[in-house]
Amino acid sequence: MKCDVCDSNKVTVESNSILYGKQYGTGKCFYCHDCGASITQATGGHPKGKMASKNTRILRKTCHNLFDPIWKYEMKISRSNAYKKLANKLGIEKQDCHFSLFQTDMCLKAISVISEENWWMK
Structure with missing residues (x-):
């Protein structure tokens, strides 16, 4: 697997305690040893989205919190309808509209949209 952030081949499956200090969820993540980007490993062993830097992971969490x-x-x-509305506002396909797929620029666009009061009704 190549890193989605720096294109390095130095991506390995690690304990996600490398990121959080203790294990969460499946307990595993894909981790880039060159840039420190990561993504959670899904139950089936595949990545649960695109790898992200620490700053992008913070933005993704902010998106979820909003x-x-x-x-x-x-x-x-x-x-489902919330993601559909967000996809429409971001100008992307619904299947591409999940925070685990977003990099910094799309996270910032999403935050701009979902910070508006009743954004899903507009």
Whole structure:
């Protein structure tokens, strides 16, 4: 596997404690030994998205923190419809609209959209 950030071949499966200090989820991640980018390993052993730098991982978490409450806790829209609306606003296909696929530029665009009050209704 090549790194999505620096194109290095020095990507290995590691304990995700390398990132968090303890294991979460599957306990594994793909980690680039050249630039430090990573992505969680899914249960089936494949990457759960695109590798991201530490800054991009922070932006992805920010996206989730803004996005998830509207479907998860407030139940104002279904998760699927929320991603569909976001994809439309970002000008991308719905299948490409997941934060684990976003790099910095798309995270920043998404944050701009989902920071607006009732963005999914507009």
